Amino acid sequence: MSVVKADLDWSNLPFTYVKTDKNVRYHYKDGSWGAPEICEEDMLSINIAAPALHYGQQGFEGLKAFETRDGRVVCFRPDENAKRMNRTNSRINMPEIPEEIFISAVETVIRENIRFVPPYGTGASLYLRPLMIGVGPKVGLGPADEYIFLVFATPVGPYYKGGFKPVDAVIVEGFDRAAPHGVGDCKVGGNYAAGLPGSKFVKEQGCAVGLYLDPQHNRYIDEFSTSNFIGIKDSSYITPKSPSILPSITNKSLATIAQDMGMLVESRQVEIGEVEGFDEVGAVGTAAVITPVHSIKYGDKILTFGEKDSAGPVLTKLYETLTKIQTGEVEDKHRWLLEIL
Ligand SMILES: Cc1ncc(COP(=O)(O)O)c(C=O)c1O
Missing domain, CATH: 3.30.470.10 (Aminotransferase class 4, branched-chain amino acid transferase, N-terminal domain)
Known part of the structure; x- marks a missing residue:
């Protein structure tokens, strides 16, 4: 038609x-x-x-x-x-x-x-x-x-004007987006309203995205304000397990693709100190699919990952595979697409 x-x-x-x-x-x-x-x-x-x-x-x-x-x-x-x-x-x-x-x-x-x-x-x-x-x-x-x-x-259009290009992130200080046993794992508007001062803090720090630590210990990675956190270390795909983060459908799909690529998927608590050793870091969600993260500002420390101007090889492969499944260029072997017309 x-x-x-x-x-x-x-x-x-x-x-x-x-x-x-x-x-x-x-x-x-x-x-x-x-x-x-x-x-x-x-x-x-x-x-x-x-x-x-x-x-x-x-x-x-x-x-x-x-x-x-x-x-x-x-x-x-x-x-x-x-x-x-x-x-x-x-x-x-x-x-x-x-x-x-x-x-x-x-x-x-x-x-x-x-x-x-x-x-x-x-x-x-x-x-x-x-x-x-x-x-x-x-x-x-x-x-x-x-x-x-x-x-x-x-x-x-694409969530970020620059497309699939690395951005700088900062750990949000002074505000939590979710409470322990609260509604952080649900998609309710109040979570996003609670995150607005955090977004202002992120802008003031000159960064594109804010990363939240867990509200109870302020020690483990939770998620970005509108996307999940993934880290690549050798052949592992590491993503935080936490009761206060939204279970991302993009993350779930990318984890399956990573497994298909022979990677080990680790869904577990991720302490902020561990992140320093990651090869690649990404923010994942429907809007941007993957936003590669080049740096994370944490107090007076800056952790960096890969090149400033281009995404790392594993995130690039994951991004290309998922976006090509969505546009029918790679076989939809897990039957993720609902055909409308
Ligand atoms: C707080 C939060 N985390 C993660 C995500 C990513 O979820 P999904 O991949 O299902 O879009 C979103 C977007 O919906 C979000 O708002």
Whole structure:
């Protein structure tokens, strides 16, 4: 099927919101989900006493769709996002969204906005944002009686303008993004609001990304503000195991690719002192896939990894393999792609 694409400068898209043609919404009331509503409007009307607004009873997801080299449109591992959203929902007493509804909403939004799926070869993709909010009016603290689950789409370019180039990081001091036994392992908006002063600190330090240590001991690596930490040491792929980090789908996928490459995957506590000996370090997540990290500022120390201007060989291989699976240039042997069209 040939599609007339939207008139956008595909190769120079920023990572920002662009209004697309349609979004899809579901309403939960009296204990069940209603029928999907496909909307052109990108505004929401909700009660001023909605628990999402006052008590932060909300969660979200982020995933991408791609045009492949042979002209198909595919979505990367939406089943994993559905499962993660339900972990979030359960943690903050929101109802389960059945996986079939989640996947169907994602498929509908991609199909309804097919002209916004960036052409193959531009490095851009269609970013999908599922969102669940508690909306029934309630003033006393308690879960909402009604919910909205919606998915919108926006075409995005690479997260960092420079592309797959090393950046400088700093260990965030003075602020934690998550608490022990809190919601650091869930995708709730409050985690990101709590991270905003940390992001300001990172900017003031002249760095691109902030790395958080664990909130209890301030000694083990947790994660970056919007991505997981990976370290490469000889033929090991090392990633922190911590109850206060978001389980990244990109990290899980890269770990599988690393295993396929014959590497040993170590998911364990990573003490900050150990990082000095790593060959390569990366920040991994849906937005940038892998952001190579050239340096980490830790108090008055600066730890460095590899070259300033180019990523190391292992991160490069992992990045190329994953991005090529997403665009159909490398076989999708783990069946991660959901074919939309
Ligand atoms: C705090 C945090 N960690 C990690 C990730 C990476 O997760 P994923 O690879 O599923 O996008 C994200 C992005 O969703 C994030 O916000």
